[in-house]
Amino acid sequence: MLNTSNKNNRKMIVIHGGHFSSLRGFYDEVSRLMMKDTDWKVGTLDGFDDILYGGFGVFENNEEIDMVWEESEKSQEDLGDRATRAFYQNKITQGKPFNIELMKQKLNDLNTGKGQTLFDILVEIIRSHHNITLILR
Known part of the structure; x- marks a missing residue:
């Protein structure tokens, strides 16, 4: 889910751990959420890192983003x-x-x-982008 109306006027992207149980499923989820109206889909860790820079997909370069990972404990197990x-x-x-x-x-x-683990790597990739605040739920 992409929500542009949170209190800080920051875009919010919500990743639902219940929507996937594999790395391929994670890529599909973030492609659906972040690459709307593009022909490009995430398929690698490097590709995931690339889309977090913005400039294509649903947010711009250095735009402030809140990324909420719902059911992150499930994802931590699935990608463990x-x-x-x-x-x-x-x-x-x-x-x-x-x-x-x-x-x-x-x-x-x-x-x-x-x-x-893959989960640890994904979290590290997200946190390396200083314009993105990751919230694990």
Whole structure:
């Protein structure tokens, strides 16, 4: 949901964790919410980062955005260790163009409790955009 009438006159984007249970589903959700009236859809972590800069889709460059992630605990589970292991294993299996050694290291970090899950990575990407305030609910 995109709401342009919150109290600070900031746009609000609401991601519903109940609408998806996989990374592909997350990409579909944010594409639906943020890329209206465009032919481009999110399909990678880098692509997700790119749309958060704005300038196309539903908000402009550096526009102040409140991003609310409803049912974030469900998403944290859905995009947790199991999904992240499968993500890295898939990259390792595919081989090039992926950096296999990096993927193996990230998988090892995850297996030893030091790595980030997909949920952690998505949250970090969002928080790296200083014009976006992330609210986990």
